[in-house]
Amino acid sequence: MIAVIGAGVSGLSCAWWLRRQGAEVVVYEADDRVGGKVSTEGGAVLREEGPHTLLADEELLQWLQSLGLSPVWPSQAGAVRHVLLDGCYRRLPEGPLQLLGGNLLSWGGKWKVIRGMLRPGAGSAGLDSVATFCDSRFGSEVLAKVLDPMVGGVFAGDPQELRLQEALPELAEAAQCRGPFLSGLLKMRKRMEGRRACTLQGGLQQLPLRLAAELDVRLNCPVTALRREGAGWRLRTAAGWERAQQVVLALPAAQAATLLHPLAPALADACRRIPYAPLAVVSTLLEADALEWPLEGGGALHPEAEGMLTLGHLSVSNSYPHVCPDGTQLLTSFIGGRRHPERMELSDAEMLLGLNREMAERFGLRARPVSQRVTRWPAALPQGTSLQGRVRRMAQPLAGQGLHVCANWLDGVSLADCLRKGRRLAARLGGVGRPGFA
Numbered sequence: 001m002i003a004v005i006g007a008g009v010s011g012l013s014c015a016w017w018l019r020r021q022g023a024e025v026v027v028y029e030a031d032d033r034v035g036g037k038v039s040t041e042g043g044a045v046l047r048e049e050g051p052h053t054l055l056a057d058e059e060l061l062q063w064l065q066s067l068g069l070s071p072v073w074p075s076q077a078g079a080v081r082h083v084l085l086d087g088c089y090r091r092l093p094e095g096p097l098q099l100l101g102g103n104l105l106s107w108g109g110k111w112k113v114i115r116g117m118l119r120p121g122a123g124s125a126g127l128d129s130v131a132t133f134c135d136s137r138f139g140s141e142v143l144a145k146v147l148d149p150m151v152g153g154v155f156a157g158d159p160q161e162l163r164l165q166e167a168l169p170e171l172a173e174a175a176q177c178r179g180p181f182l183s184g185l186l187k188m189r190k191r192m193e194g195r196r197a198c199t200l201q202g203g204l205q206q207l208p209l210r211l212a213a214e215l216d217v218r219l220n221c222p223v224t225a226l227r228r229e230g231a232g233w234r235l236r237t238a239a240g241w242e243r244a245q246q247v248v249l250a251l252p253a254a255q256a257a258t259l260l261h262p263l264a265p266a267l268a269d270a271c272r273r274i275p276y277a278p279l280a281v282v283s284t285l286l287e288a289d290a291l292e293w294p295l296e297g298g299g300a301l302h303p304e305a306e307g308m309l310t311l312g313h314l315s316v317s318n319s320y321p322h323v324c325p326d327g328t329q330l331l332t333s334f335i336g337g338r339r340h341p342e343r344m345e346l347s348d349a350e351m352l353l354g355l356n357r358e359m360a361e362r363f364g365l366r367a368r369p370v371s372q373r374v375t376r377w378p379a380a381l382p383q384g385t386s387l388q389g390r391v392r393r394m395a396q397p398l399a400g401q402g403l404h405v406c407a408n409w410l411d412g413v414s415l416a417d418c419l420r421k422g423r424r425l426a427a428r429l430g431g432v433g434r435p436g437f438a
Contacts, residue, residue, distance in 0.1 A: 001024045001025070001026060001242075001243065001244050001245060002015075002018055002023050002024065002025050002026075002244060002245060002246045002247075002248065002429065003025075003026055003028065003223075003233070003235055003242070003244035003246070003247045003248070004018075004025060004026070004027045004028070004247075004248040004250055004406075005027075005028050005223045005235070005247065005248065005249055005250060005251055005259070006027075006028075006029065006036075006249070006250030006251040006252075006255075006407070007027050007028075007029035007031075007034040007035070007036070007208070007212065007217055007219075007250075008034075008035065008036030008037070008038070008208070008250055008407070008408065008418070009035065009036060009038055009207065009208055009211075009408075009415055009418040009419060009422070010250045010406045010407050010408055010418040010419075010421055010422050011027060011248065011250025011406060011407075011422070012027065012034060012035075012208050012211040012212055012215070012422070013211065013418060013419045013420075013421075013422025013423055013426075014248055014250065014406050014421075014422035014423070014425050014426050015027050015211075015215050015248075015422075015426075016211045016214065016215060016422070016426075017422060017423045017426030017427070017430075018426045018429060018430060019214060019215060020426075021426065021430035022430075023429070023430060025215065025216065026216050026218065026242075026244075027212070027215055027216065027217040027218065028218050028221050028222070028223050028235070028237065029217060029218065029219050029220075029221060029222075030220070030221070030222035030223075030255075031219065031220070032219050032220050033219070034208045034209065034211075034212040034217060034219070035205055035207075035208035035209070036050075036208075036408075037050035037051065037377060037380065038050050038051055038204050038205055038207065038208055038415070039205055039375070040202070040203030040204055040205035040206075041373065042202070042203065044324075044325055045283075045285055045323065045324045045325070045328075045330065045371075046202075046203050046320075046322070046323040046324070047283040047323075047330070047332075047373060048199075048203060048204060048281075048283075048316075048332070049281055049283075049373075049375040050204075050281070050375075050377070050380075051204060051414075051415055052199070052204075052314060052316070052332065053197040053198065053199060053204075053415075054071075054197070054198055054199065054200070054204060054207075054415045054416060055195050055196070055197050055414060055415075055416045056071070056195065056196060056197075056198060056416060057194050057195045057196075057416075058194055060416060060419065060420075061198075064200070064207075067210050067211075068210065069200050069201070069206055069207060069210055070200065070201040071198040071199070071200060071201075072198055072199045072200060072201055072320060072322070073196070073198050074197065074198070074199075074298065074319035074320060075318070075319060075320070075321060077296075077297070077318045077319070078297060078298035078299075078315065078318040078319025078320070079297065079298065080092075080296060080297030080298065081297055081298055081299055081300065081301070082295065082296075082297060082299070082300040082301070083104070083145065083146075083149050083300065083301045083302075083303065084149075084300060084301070084302045084303065084306050084308065084362075085104070085145060085303070085306070087306070089295065089300055089362075090102075090103065090104055091104075091297075092104075092146075092301065093146075095189070096113065096117060096182070096185070099113060099142075099146070100113060100114070104145055104146070105141055105142065105145065106141065108139075108141070109139060109141035109142060109145075112138055112139035112141070112142070113138050113139075113142060116137040116138040116139075116181060117180065117181055117182040117185070118180050118181070118182065119137065119180065119181055120177075120178060120179060120180060120181070121174070121175050121176045121177040121178060121179070121180075121181055121184055122175065122176065123176050124176075125164060125172060125175035125176050126163075126164050126165030126169075126172035126173075126175065126176055127163065127164070127165065127386075128163070128164050129159065129160055129161065129162060129163060129164065130147060130151055130159040130160075130162045130163075130164050130167055130168065131143060131147070131148075131159035131160045131162075132160075133164045133175060134146075134147045134159070137175075137181065143159065144303060144305055145303065147159055148303045148304055148305075149301035149302060149303040149304075149312070150301065151167070152301065152302070152303070152304065152311045152312065152337060152339075153301040153311060153312050153334075155167060155277065155338075155381055155383060155384075155413070156277035156278075156279050156311060156334065156336065156337035156338055156380060156381050157277055157337065157338045157381070157383050158338045158339050158383075161275070161338065161383060161385060162383055162384055162385065163384055163385050163386055163388075165384075166384025166385060166386075166388050166389075167383075167384040169412075170188045170191070170192065171188065173188065174187065174188045195416075199320060204415070207415070218237075221237050221238065221239070222237065222238075223235045223236065223237055223259065224236050224237065225259070225262075226247065226259045226260075226262075226263065226403070227262075228263065228401065229243070231245070231402075232244060232245045232246075232402065233245070233246075233247045233402065233403065235247070245402060246402040246403075246404070246429060247402065247403050247404070248404050248405075248406050248425065249403070249404065249405050249406070249407065250406050250407050250422075251407060252276075252379060252382075252407070252409070253271045253272065253274040253276075253382060253407070253409045254271070254272055254379070256268075256271050256405065256407065257269070257271040257272040260398075263398065263403070264394065264397075264398060266394060267391065267394040267395060267398070270387050270390045270391050270394060271391060273387055274382055274383070274385070274387050274388070274391070274409050275338065275382070275383045275385065276378075276379035276380065276381060276382050276383065276409075277336070277337050277338040277380055277381045277383060278336045278337070278341050278344045278376075278377065278378050278379065278380055279334060279335070279336045279337060279376075279377045279380035279381065280334070280335040280336050280343070280344060280351060280374055280375065280376050280377070281332060281333075281334060281374075281375045281377070282332065282333045282334075282335060282351065282352070282355055282372060282373065282374050282375075283316075283330060283331070283332050283372065283373045283375075284330070284331045284332075284333065284355070284359075284369050284371075284372045285324060285328055285329075285330055285369060285370040285371045285372070286328060286329050286330075286331065286365075286367070286369055286370060287327065287328060287329075287367055287370060288327050288328060288329055289367075290329070290365060290366060290367040290369070291329075291359070291363040291364055291365055291366070292363070292364025292365075292366055293362075293363050293364045294315075294329070294363060295313065295315050295362075295363060296315075296318075297315065297318060298314065298315055298318055298319045299312060299313050299314040299315050300312055300313055304339060308358060309335060309343070309354045309355060309358050310333045310334055310335050310355065310358060311334040311335065311336075311337050312333070312334055313331055313332065313333045313334075314331065314332040314333075315329070315331055316330040316331065316332050317329045317330040317331075328370060331359075333355055335351060335355070336380075338383060344376065344378065348374045351374060352372055352374070355372075356369070381413060382408060382409030382413060384413075388409070388410055388411075391405070391410060392410070404425055404429070406421055406422055406425045
């Protein structure tokens with residue numbers, strides 16, 4: 001038997017592919033539901049309380065459809081994104097040419113972008129922080145106006161803390177090319193062609209529910225201890241000790257550290273130190289005419305220098321009109337993040353008061369929201385730092401003994417990353433060949 005500890009998307013993906021290969025698999029989950037941070041509140045209003053989109057290529061889409069899951073594509077009305085600069089929203093460029101042609105940067109900033117694009121890559125660039133890489137290659141203006149809000153929006157993180165090769169591995173690969181950085185960037189864009197953002201009919205929670213439907217998932221069943229026994233492992237649950245030939249840890253880093261400590265204290269310490277960004281996800285349902293100056297497009301990002309309460313907003317119903325009834329609109333706002341954990345100490349009432357004040361200032365909110373929901377994630381998003389490299393090195397001996405890590409804090413945090421790493425690990429454990437979309 002192969003034991004998968006944790007029923008988030010990474011663990012479920014690994015378990016599903018192992019089961020597909022004919023392995024006996026049991027998934028142990030401490031919570032009363034599957035999916036981890038993937039959570040959808042259904043009903044007349046479809047609210048995503050965690051991730052909002054899935055970035056899928058054609059092969060991943062075909063797999064989703066084979067599961068009976070229906071992708072929902074964003075409307076053209078949600079295609080544009082904005083960034084707040086000097087109190088005004090400006091269109092966020094889609095690529096280098098738009099960055100050079102628009103009014104986001106000064107002429108001096110544009111010149112630094114051109115120089116940075118033409119400079120050759122550096123073999124050690126991936127070891128830099130995101131901030132150091134951007135500042136040294138393109139200057140502080142691009143860092144403040146482009147990379148800073150992007151990192152805040154994607155990772156709720158601090159670009160000074162994030163390591164380039166852990167947070168943005170495709171960009172790190174481009175930065176390490178021998179020729180001009182532009183050539184590496186073009187190769188990266190070519191590899192990423194065909195990836196499209198979507199949601200799922202019924203919400204993203206349909207994905208973990210569908211995977212779990214074909215698995216032996218034991219809810220409310222935490223694993224409290226691991227022991228090596230002969231060529232296999234023993235796991236302690238409330239029902240007693242159980243045996244497994246292989247174990248997959250698909251837990252948040254701190255919980256994984258608790259199980260690892262008796263086996264590998266140094267590895268457990270490294271896992272425990274992996275930083276997470278706390279995040280509050282606030283969904284606001286409004287009447288269609290509640291905003292005097294509604295934000296066009298799919299949403300906006302807020303750089304740290306703007307001093308806003310939120311990291312940004314998603315105009316969810318602009319992208320996906322089906323999520324709320326006609327005559328209403330749905331916005332999702334993000335509060336907290338790695339640089340502002342103190343904002344998580346606000347009560348719901350205080351948080352909503354500040355958010356509504358911000359919407360009044362920025363969007364001309366002129367009517368009370370129909371409803372608002374606050375979902376708090378004290379440890380929402382793991383941050384890619386130098387610690388992940390240490391964890392990989394120290395985890396290798398345990399992998400040789402049949403104890404593996406498959407979690408969103410290692411090798412990519414997105415839903416697509418989690419699906420792919422689950423399939424990759426299942427392929428290795430099952431001894432199969434090419435791992436498809438992985």
